[in-house]
Amino acid sequence: MIYLFTDFSSQDFYVGQLHSAVLHRNPDARLVDLFHHADPRDIEAAARLLARLSEYTASDAIIVAVVDPGVGGSRRPLMIKADGRWLVGPDNGLFSFIVRQAESVDSREINWRPANMSVTFHGRDLFAPVGAMLERGEMPDSTPCEVVMPDWPKESGRIIYRDHYGNLMTGLTERSVDENTVLAANSQPIRHAERFGAVNAGDVFWMINSIGLVEIAANQADASACLGVSVGDEILFQA
Amino acid sequence: MIYLFTDFSSQDFYVGQLHSAVLHRNPDARLVDLFHHADPRDIEAAARLLARLSEYTASDAIIVAVVDPGVGGSRRPLMIKADGRWLVGPDNGLFSFIVRQAESVDSREINWRPANMSVTFHGRDLFAPVGAMLERGEMPDSTPCEVVMPDWPKESGRIIYRDHYGNLMTGLTERSVDENTVLAANSQPIRHAERFGAVNAGDVFWMINSIGLVEIAANQADASACLGVSVGDEILFQA
Amino acid sequence: MIYLFTDFSSQDFYVGQLHSAVLHRNPDARLVDLFHHADPRDIEAAARLLARLSEYTASDAIIVAVVDPGVGGSRRPLMIKADGRWLVGPDNGLFSFIVRQAESVDSREINWRPANMSVTFHGRDLFAPVGAMLERGEMPDSTPCEVVMPDWPKESGRIIYRDHYGNLMTGLTERSVDENTVLAANSQPIRHAERFGAVNAGDVFWMINSIGLVEIAANQADASACLGVSVGDEILFQA
Numbered sequence: 001m002i003y004l005f006t007d008f009s010s011q012d013f014y015v016g017q018l019h020s021a022v023l024h025r026n027p028d029a030r031l032v033d034l035f036h037h038a039d040p041r042d043i044e045a046a047a048r049l050l051a052r053l054s055e056y057t058a059s060d061a062i063i064v065a066v067v068d069p070g071v072g073g074s075r076r077p078l079m080i081k082a083d084g085r086w087l088v089g090p091d092n093g094l095f096s097f098i099v100r101q102a103e104s105v106d107s108r109e110i111n112w113r114p115a116n117m118s119v120t121f122h123g124r125d126l127f128a129p130v131g132a133m134l135e136r137g138e139m140p141d142s143t144p145c146e147v148v149m150p151d152w153p154k155e156s157g158r159i160i161y162r163d164h165y166g167n168l169m170t171g172l173t174e175r176s177v178d179e180n181t182v183l184a185a186n187s188q189p190i191r192h193a194e195r196f197g198a199v200n201a202g203d204v205f206w207m208i209n210s211i212g213l214v215e216i217a218a219n220q221a222d223a224s225a226c227l228g229v230s231v232g233d234e235i236l237f238q239a
Numbered sequence: 240m241i242y243l244f245t246d247f248s249s250q251d252f253y254v255g256q257l258h259s260a261v262l263h264r265n266p267d268a269r270l271v272d273l274f275h276h277a278d279p280r281d282i283e284a285a286a287r288l289l290a291r292l293s294e295y296t297a298s299d300a301i302i303v304a305v306v307d308p309g310v311g312g313s314r315r316p317l318m319i320k321a322d323g324r325w326l327v328g329p330d331n332g333l334f335s336f337i338v339r340q341a342e343s344v345d346s347r348e349i350n351w352r353p354a355n356m357s358v359t360f361h362g363r364d365l366f367a368p369v370g371a372m373l374e375r376g377e378m379p380d381s382t383p384c385e386v387v388m389p390d391w392p393k394e395s396g397r398i399i400y401r402d403h404y405g406n407l408m409t410g411l412t413e414r415s416v417d418e419n420t421v422l423a424a425n426s427q428p429i430r431h432a433e434r435f436g437a438v439n440a441g442d443v444f445w446m447i448n449s450i451g452l453v454e455i456a457a458n459q460a461d462a463s464a465c466l467g468v469s470v471g472d473e474i475l476f477q478a
Numbered sequence: 479m480i481y482l483f484t485d486f487s488s489q490d491f492y493v494g495q496l497h498s499a500v501l502h503r504n505p506d507a508r509l510v511d512l513f514h515h516a517d518p519r520d521i522e523a524a525a526r527l528l529a530r531l532s533e534y535t536a537s538d539a540i541i542v543a544v545v546d547p548g549v550g551g552s553r554r555p556l557m558i559k560a561d562g563r564w565l566v567g568p569d570n571g572l573f574s575f576i577v578r579q580a581e582s583v584d585s586r587e588i589n590w591r592p593a594n595m596s597v598t599f600h601g602r603d604l605f606a607p608v609g610a611m612l613e614r615g616e617m618p619d620s621t622p623c624e625v626v627m628p629d630w631p632k633e634s635g636r637i638i639y640r641d642h643y644g645n646l647m648t649g650l651t652e653r654s655v656d657e658n659t660v661l662a663a664n665s666q667p668i669r670h671a672e673r674f675g676a677v678n679a680g681d682v683f684w685m686i687n688s689i690g691l692v693e694i695a696a697n698q699a700d701a702s703a704c705l706g707v708s709v710g711d712e713i714l715f716q717a
Contacts, residue, residue: 001262003255009642010249010488013513013527016481017534017688020510023479024536027508030266032259035252040643041698049252056256056363058263069698072673119673121688124534164248165279195311195358210256210360220280220308240501242494249488269505271498274491288491295495295602297502403487404518434550434597449495449599459519459547 001058002131003032005050005065006123007040017124018064025132032057038067039231043093044152045160048171051097052211054085064131065089066123077110077126079134079142086134088127093150100149108142157183157235159216166222170235172214177206182238183216185229189238190216202226240297241370242271244289244304245362246279256363257303264371271296277306278470282332283391284399287410290336291450293324303370304328305362316349316365318373318381325373327366332389339388347381396422396474398455405461409474411453416445421477422455424468428477429455441465479536480609481510483528483543484601485518495602496542503610510535516545517709521571522630523638526649529575530689532563542609543567544601555588555604557612557620564612566605571628578627586620635661635713637694644700648713650692655684660716661694663707667716668694680704 002022008014015036022029034053038046046067054063068075068090076091082102087095091109099105110130117125130140156171163169177183183190183206193205196219204226209215216223216235224230241261247253254275261268273292277285285306293302307314307329315330321341326334330348338344349369356364369379395410402408416422422429422445432444435458443465448454455462455474463469480500486492493514500507512531516524524545532541546553546568554569560580565573569587577583588608595603608618634649641647655661661668661684671683674697682704687693694701694713702708 001259001266003259011515012641013531014641016510016512017531020479020481020512020535023508023510027479030262032255032262034255034259037250053252053256057259070675073675118688120685124688163251163253197309197312207359210357210363240498240505242498269501271494271501273494273498276489292491292495296498402490402492436548436551446598449596449602 001030001032001061002135003034003057003061003063004036005034005038005053005063006036007038007046007067008036008123010036014121014123017121018128021124021128022132025129026136029132029135034063040067040069042160043067043069044150045171045231047094047097047152048156048160049169050094051101052213054098056211057085059084062086062088062131062134064123064127065094066127067094068092068122071122072119076145077122078145078147079108079110079130079140080147081106086131088131088134090122091148093148093152095147096149096152099147100154105147107145107147109145110140110142112140112142157237159229159231159233159235162224162231166218166224167209168216168223168227168229169209170214170216172235173212174208174214177214183214184236184238185216185227185233188227190235196220240269240271240300241374242273242296242300242302243275244273244277244292244302245275246277246285246306247275247362249275253360253362256360257367260363260367261371264368265375268371268374273302279306279308281399282306282308283389284397284410284470286333286336286391287395287399288408289333290340291452293337295450296324298323301325301327301370301373303362303366304333305366306333307331307361310361311358315384316361317384317386318347318349318369318379319386320345325370327370327373329361330387332387332391334386335388335391338386339393346384346386348384349379349381351379351381396476398468398470398472398474401463401470405457405463406448407455407462407466407468408448409453409455411474412451413447413453416453422453423475423477424455424466424472427466429474435459479508479510479539480613481512481535481539481541482514483512483516483524483531483541484514485516485524485545486514486601488514492599492601495599496606499602499606500610503607504614507610507613512541518545518547520638521545521547522628523649523709525572525575525630526634526638527647528572529579530691532576534689535563537562540564540566540609540612542601542605543572544605545572546570546600549600550597554623555600556623556625557586557588557608557618558625559584564609566609566612568600569626571626571630573625574627574630577625578632585623585625587623588618588620590618590620635715637707637709637711637713640702640709644696644702645687646694646701646705646707647687648692648694650713651690652686652692655692661692662714662716663694663705663711666705668713674698
């Protein structure tokens, strides 16, 4: 199974070309569109989301992830085997949280190149075909290499994603909080609740969300609007 | 074939997790993304759309439908066999129009639970796996139960959906109108036409749309903008 | 493989009904959502994009393309075999650039009709089933006919698409430019660069993009916002 994670959006024709590139090489490939709305300028946020989402893929998943502002430059193309899953994409930090938390890591620079490779769309021309090869059990030409590991903190109070309901996901996991933790945004205290129905309509609370991140939500309301905060803002721990 | 109908949107990563959950259990499952932009706070509108769209699925379809503001609360998880199709989702009225119009109905509360179930994402953890089991011919543990049947009128002049062209769908079907019916919105009369080309460019008209609902449209224009009305507004019958 | 190209958007339920219509007739069909955000009122732009995107489909692709403001009127339904690929859709110019550049063209009016055909959704009721039949090797009833060939220039400086990054695609291909060509928009000169990293952050440039069109882009920025131009505006050749 090949999972796709990109900043290509569902509005343009880039995702369709990824699918086409995979199915062209492997008509029986199963594709899952994991996420296509990563912020193209925030690799750290994308890396955090990808690390959490990867936990919910098959244990032998092939994950093709492309958030790649340096495409066409000198960043290396990577394929990494991490605890059974293959990761394919640019060496710009996108896989660093997964690599950190993995027990076994085999990282390789991809040397294989297609007959024709565009300068700006390595997702279609390089990464998707490599994913298709891996799914067929073929090993593209590659050599062991190190992975770029940016100096990003393991836990971060920054809001890394706002979903379409207005829920706000932070870079914090359950390691940093317990049920008594009180968070704060815009000078407003935010207490824990386990689920939406446990607070009054319109009330803001935090919970551990379905992918293991600390999330600020509101019952039957838009937490982002209620608080006046959004992606990039910092959530604080109340003294 | 498993059809998905949700309020998860195509922008977030929730739909990808549904696909992943189904394919994890049944790699050969065929999935159709029927609709992912239901209004999360308007179960009645979602129920009307679902009832119409279900008519255009395979006669042995499995429809997993999740518009579920009460997730984590006490509403029951349902699986309903209605005229050959399986419906899987929350017991909050979402299936009530289908149940009303079905000739044979076998409704069951789902007792099966996964090893790990999040509090807020039963679509991924409960409903999608049940859909996958049903497609493989397995019967999840369940017991007969009643279905919540809200007191919603069979026919309603309320606008329940605005598509991206600006067409406005109502909760009326052909049972309520004939070709001489004149509707009204914002004090403007709206007459019947069979198709776009039958009126002048910019003119507003009503028709029976491709899923059997009374729809207000405009030739080469945005009916919603022309009339100054949108979802939630009432369409009247002109005296 | 059946590729879909439409103006149906990913927000409404029209694409799901296309998938459903294909899989209903051919459960093993492979579907690729090539593009669903064509401008419904700009057939010329859609025709230019389709011609470029078709180059990146399988050599025996079946492309169902529906940008069809005249649905329900007298425009003919077409199936065209062009250099090995089947094209299925309305006879309104949408396929004219592909036909012009093809070496072998067999164009046919579709006479086959389904038992039930809505007036407004021939994508679901006519074109998708025809695509499914062609993929199964069946020939729908049809008769040879001419294709509408609008008087659109082969090359055009008009901006035909703005992607979600803010990149601007024109109707020019590499035939019209070389590396020394200087373009202009809003009195600002635009020079060639091969890739994003070759210019400073925030700088605007033009390149041949990944589907062979002249594209105005900006390094780590939104070219459309930088220049104050968007779809429909003309890019000039600087004297």
